[in-house]
Amino acid sequence: MAAAKVHEKVVIPSSSSNITSSTGSEDLNRTKILFQLRQLSFPDWAKVGARNPKELKGAHKNKASFVAWSCDGNWLATCGDDCVKVWAPERSTDVRGAKELKGHERPVAQVRWDPSNPNILASIGQDRTLRIWDNRAENDKVSVAQLPSNALNLAFHPSSRYIAIGDRDDRVSLFDVRMLGSGDSAAGAPSTGSDSTTANTRPTAVPVALIRDVNQKGELINEIAWTPDGRQFVLTSNTGTLSAMQSSTLLIDETSLQSATERRLAGQAPTNVLPWRTTHSFTAHTATIFCLAMDPCGRYAASAGQDSMIGLWNTADWTSAEAGMNASAMTNSVHSLGFSGDGEFLAAGGEDAWVEILATSTMASVHRIPTPLGDTPSVAWHPWRHVLAYASDHWNASVHIFGL
Numbered sequence: 001m002a003a004a005k006v007h008e009k010v011v012i013p014s015s016s017s018n019i020t021s022s023t024g025s026e027d028l029n030r031t032k033i034l035f036q037l038r039q040l041s042f043p044d045w046a047k048v049g050a051r052n053p054k055e056l057k058g059a060h061k062n063k064a065s066f067v068a069w070s071c072d073g074n075w076l077a078t079c080g081d082d083c084v085k086v087w088a089p090e091r092s093t094d095v096r097g098a099k100e101l102k103g104h105e106r107p108v109a110q111v112r113w114d115p116s117n118p119n120i121l122a123s124i125g126q127d128r129t130l131r132i133w134d135n136r137a138e139n140d141k142v143s144v145a146q147l148p149s150n151a152l153n154l155a156f157h158p159s160s161r162y163i164a165i166g167d168r169d170d171r172v173s174l175f176d177v178r179m180l181g182s183g184d185s186a187a188g189a190p191s192t193g194s195d196s197t198t199a200n201t202r203p204t205a206v207p208v209a210l211i212r213d214v215n216q217k218g219e220l221i222n223e224i225a226w227t228p229d230g231r232q233f234v235l236t237s238n239t240g241t242l243s244a245m246q247s248s249t250l251l252i253d254e255t256s257l258q259s260a261t262e263r264r265l266a267g268q269a270p271t272n273v274l275p276w277r278t279t280h281s282f283t284a285h286t287a288t289i290f291c292l293a294m295d296p297c298g299r300y301a302a303s304a305g306q307d308s309m310i311g312l313w314n315t316a317d318w319t320s321a322e323a324g325m326n327a328s329a330m331t332n333s334v335h336s337l338g339f340s341g342d343g344e345f346l347a348a349g350g351e352d353a354w355v356e357i358l359a360t361s362t363m364a365s366v367h368r369i370p371t372p373l374g375d376t377p378s379v380a381w382h383p384w385r386h387v388l389a390y391a392s393d394h395w396n397a398s399v400h401i402f403g404l
Contacts, residue, residue, distance in 0.1 A: 027364035058095035124151035173207035304334035349376030
């Protein structure tokens with residue numbers, strides 16, 4: 001209940017426009033006043049920024065595509081090339097202190113941590129596999145699910161029970177984590193011995209259902225996410241459309257699970273599309289939406305993309321948040337967004353030579369982190385500290401941590 005008090009609605013000093021300036025001192029002062037009204041401490045970003053961000057040396061060979069913190073903040077996962085690496089940045093930023101998770105045969109697109117278990121993480125790659133790893137294991141033992149197409153994005157359900165996967169065919173599949181098995185076999189099935197599974201992997205699984213089937217209308221799904229309460233599933237597209245589906249009931253009963261198990265053992269794909277109702281669908285941007293982020297406190301969703309605008313939306317009714325939209329923080333395409341653990345700040349990165357930090361209460365820019373090479377495909381806040389990890393898609397494949 002204490003968190004609700006922190007985020008209660010207060011009157012914001014008037015502003016001439018709901019489009020905020022990335023450098024306006026008036027907006028920054030208004031933000032600081034708002035923090036004072038809510039009895040919150042405003043970070044000294046200038047002091048934090050005076051320290052050079054720490055670099056994870058030798059993170060990846062060609063590029064670093066994604067970064068993600070475990071739910072307890074002890075581990076940072078990075079991916080790129082054909083591997084996932086797990087770091088303990090508080091102890092070491094040298095690659096010799098990182099654990100390398102091997103198994104993907106082609107570049108890894110994304111990695112996400114289980115929202116409630118700090119030892120479990122999932123990754124997807126261009127080898128058409130979903131892999132679930134246990135960071136405690138001494139070897140690379142992993143659960144594997146074969147995907148129908150190259151995977152682009154993944155999202156854990158807040159319960160940790162389900163994973164949604166979006167692929168290049170714009171199909172969104174739902175996997176039950178329990179059906180991927182534990183031990184050396186899944187659901188009693190023998191190891192296949194195929195190229196995609198080794199002695200250290202489990203047999204291939206198939207989805208229990210489809211959230212969205214292959215789209216014939218040419219709309220491309222670029223990002224997916226659940227709201228923190230699991231009641232809404234959100235998708236963004238290349239048309240600038242943001243859609244929210246009602247997913248409070250997953251509608252996966254035991255009969256469906258048994259049927260899915262039989263299909264999995266037979267190597268068959270699911271045929272049932274979940275009857276989730278689309279409650280909201282609207283044009284959020286004038287061009288392709290590349291990234292989507294959820295406020296951990298459940299109040300907002302943020303979106304950004306090719307039009308360089310950063311939008312903030314109320315998840316209760318999907319109207320524009322009171323703080324409005326920031327149209328000046330970035331000048332080129334935005335490829336990554338991330339909320340801080342307290343929901344008070346939003347980081348944005350992309351093709352510009354910086355990562356911008358904005359206050360969600362006003363969408364005013366509060367700090368800018370230089371990234372001279374540009375190309376920032378992923379940003380991730382520590383779950384309870386104002387510490388930000390960000391990846392570089394440039395040839396040097398660097399990962400940096402700001403505020404550590």
